[in-house]
Amino acid sequence: MPYIPKISRRPLPEAVPALHASPLLSRLYAARGLQSPEEADLALAHLLPPDGLRGLDTAVDLLLDAIGNDRRIVVVGDFDCDGATGAALAVRGLSMLGARQVGFKVPHRVLHGYGLTPGLVDELIPSSPDLVVTVDSGIACLPGVARAKALGWKVLVTDHHLPGEQLPDADAIVNPNQSGCPFASKALAGVGVMFYLLLAVRRRLREHGLPGMDADLSSLLDLVAIGTVADMVKLDANNRRLVRAGLARIRQGRCQPGVRALAALGGLDLAKLTETDIGFRIGPKINAAGRLEDMALGIECLLADDETRAMDLAESLHAINQERQELQQDMLQEAEQALATIGDDDTDAGPAVLLFQPHWHPGIIGLVASRVKDSRHRPALVFAPSEPGSEELRGSARSIPGFHIRDALAHIDALHPGLISRFGGHAMAAGLSLPAGHLPDFRAAFQALARAWIEPESLQGVLWSDGALAEHELERDTALLLQAAGPWGQGFPPPLFDNAFHVLEWRVLKERHLKLQLALPGSSRAIEAIQFGGYAGRPPPERIHAVYELQTNDWRERRGVQCLIRHLEPV
Numbered sequence: 306m307p308y309i310p311k312i313s314r315r316p317l318p319e320a321v322p323a324l325h326a327s328p329l330l331s332r333l334y335a336a337r338g339l340q341s342p343e344e345a346d347l348a349l350a351h352l353l354p355p356d357g358l359r360g361l362d363t364a365v366d367l368l369l370d371a372i373g374n375d376r377r378i379v380v381v382g383d384f385d386c387d388g389a390t391g392a393a394l395a396v397r398g399l400s401m402l403g404a405r406q407v408g409f410k411v412p413h414r415v416l417h418g419y420g421l422t423p424g425l426v427d428e429l430i431p432s433s434p435d436l437v438v439t440v441d442s443g444i445a446c447l448p449g450v451a452r453a454k455a456l457g458w459k460v461l462v463t464d465h466h467l468p469g470e471q472l473p474d475a476d477a478i479v480n481p482n483q484s485g486c487p488f489a490s491k492a493l494a495g496v497g498v499m500f501y502l503l504l505a506v507r508r509r510l511r512e513h514g515l516p517g518m519d520a521d522l523s524s525l526l527d528l529v530a531i532g533t534v535a536d537m538v539k540l541d542a543n544n545r546r547l548v549r550a551g552l553a554r555i556r557q558g559r560c561q562p563g564v565r566a567l568a569a570l571g572g573l574d575l576a577k578l579t580e581t582d583i584g585f586r587i588g589p590k591i592n593a594a595g596r597l598e599d600m601a602l603g604i605e606c607l608l609a610d611d612e613t614r615a616m617d618l619a620e621s622l623h624a625i626n627q628e629r630q631e632l633q634q635d636m637l638q639e640a641e642q643a644l645a646t647i648g649d650d651d652t653d654a655g656p657a658v659l660l661f662q663p664h665w666h667p668g669i670i671g672l673v674a675s676r677v678k679d680s681r682h683r684p685a686l687v688f689a690p691s692e693p694g695s696e697e698l699r700g701s702a703r704s705i706p707g708f709h710i711r712d713a714l715a716h717i718d719a720l721h722p723g724l725i726s727r728f729g730g731h732a733m734a735a736g737l738s739l740p741a742g743h744l745p746d747f748r749a750a751f752q753a754l755a756r757a758w759i760e761p762e763s764l765q766g767v768l769w770s771d772g773a774l775a776e777h778e779l780e781r782d783t784a785l786l787l788q789a790a791g792p793w794g795q796g797f798p799p800p801l802f803d804n805a806f807h808v809l810e811w812r813v814l815k816e817r818h819l820k821l822q823l824a825l826p827g828s829s830r831a832i833e834a835i836q837f838g839g840y841a842g843r844p845p846p847e848r849i850h851a852v853y854e855l856q857t858n859d860w861r862e863r864r865g866v867q868c869l870i871r872h873l874e875p876v
Contacts, residue, residue, distance in 0.1 A: 312852055315337075324339055324345045330787075332771070333771055333800050337797055359488070361502070369506065377436070378407040378435070380407065380408070380440060381409070381411070382440050383442045385600075387496055390496045390529070391498075397608065398520070421437070422448065435459060437458055440499050442495070443460075444473065467730075492544055494538045494544070503522055526551040528561065530555070534584050534794060567606070591607075596629055596668030597625050597632075602618060602621060603622060605618055629669065640677055656755045665687070665689035670689050677703075688744065698740070708755070713755070768852050781857060804851060806834075807847065810831075817838050819835065822834075834869075846876070849875060852871050855869075
């Protein structure tokens with residue numbers, strides 16, 4: 306059964322500071338930890354300078370040497386949207402800064418595995434690179450870096466993932482999360498780290514009056530915005546500035562042809578594109594290539610300058626994404642069927658969910674783990690063979706607040722050496738590999754650790770509300786104000802409100818969705834609302850307590866407002 310969340314209101318300081326001319330936005334910003342109007346100012350002029358990034362000067366030296374001496378540079382990306390946008394950004398940006406021999410290589414999920422592996426390095430030998438630059442990976446790729454160095458190549462690692470106990474023997478490492486790095490924003494995505502490195506290279510070129518110093522790197526901010534949103538990193542003030550600037554360029558139509566093509570195939574109006582559109586309509590199309598095919602397709606789409614070529618590549622990505630959606634739905638149905646058979650006394654029961662089917666696709670397990678985690682409010686680990694018939698399993702883990710999933714894997718690895726082949730990730734998401742025969746022992750060890758580490762109250766999901774809206778605030782102008790106040794996202798959640806309502810009218814759409822006419826107590830004014838997937842075969846209560854987003858409703862050229870209900874319960 307899906308968990309029933311507890312509704313709580315976000316705490317506010319005793320005195321809400323005037324963070325915005327709108328009292329409502331001041332309240333929302335204060336609830337998200339902002340303390341001064343400067344923190345709410347998302348102008349690029351307030352972007353953190355690159356200086357604080359450890360290893361930056363050495364990295365700039367490597368790139369300037371490669372550019373100045375016409376050396377061969379190969380950018381090694383990753384097979385997710387952050388890695389794809391970061392690789393495209395690096396190729397475009399380095400070319401703008403004067404590099405004449407710059408290409409890219411991206412690992413294949415099945416053939417190579419994650420990051421710069423020795424096998425991937427060996428495939429680069431025919432191109433004889435002088436410098437290998439990793440994007441969104443590399444910090445855990447010790448064998449691959451060692452292999453590249455043994456071949457006499459320079460290696461520059463740019464990454465944002467948490468380092469292990471040992472760092473790779475690279476010529477330079479730029480990662481805000483490496484030990485001793487004073488850079489104030491630890492939440493940069495891989496594409497953000499690369500953007501900062503390009504800024505630092507341009508600054509050095511300007512200091513010496515060298516060619517490339519006038520490169521307009523702001524023209525690449527659409528890629529930074531897409532990769533940052535798609536990777537679901539925390540939208541701290543610095544990331545919000547990057548995303549807002551990238552969104553502004555997209556809305557003005559000043560984006561890469563591939564981005565325009567992907568938006569068009571999603572039926573999106575560029576002028577109205579939001580961070581939600583990136584997260585659910587554009588990012589998944591790029592991600593699908595790395596999940597099912599070869600992410601080189603996604604990078605080529607983002608690098609295409611010809612509109613026709615960009616559209617052809619975008620259509621291929623769109624088709625792959627449709628296949629991904631079908632696979633995901635089948636796997637989710639099988640996952641729910643498996644969960645329905647687990648009793649409280651079964652060995653599989655526990656505070657975590659671990660699922661495996663031998664026919665599941667390794668490129669989809671992360672999506673399934675995320676959906677299972679959301680529906681059950683439990684840490685979820687989903688496994689599949691790394692390739693058909695393989696005895697190696699690949700696992701993807703998603704967690705809940707209060708349970709650091711990478712630390713959990715590290716603890717198990719220390720207690721049971723050799724049980725896990727490889728692992729890495731963050732507090733809320735991680736990946737791992739292990740032999741198929743180790744899965745029962747891993748399952749037992751993980752459930753035991755979850756029982757010891759997870760407090761029972763952590764398994765009660767909380768739906769955080771920003772309080773009630775007054776009747777005069779339930780207007781289109783308020784919805785537009787909230788939309789313009791973004792970007793909202795991970796770590797800076799979109800506003801949710803809660804009110805008691807009378808249900809004036811209701812009907813069912815497409816046999817699953819509830820369309821409602823609501824009114825505040827004591828009022829007869831009808832307020833439109835919709836709850837997707839909300840129809841359970843019976844009428845809604847006459848009086849409800851609803852948690853909702855306030856959004857514009859422009860269906861069929863109308864200019865209205867509606868409450869998008871996230872949860873309702875009877876009053």
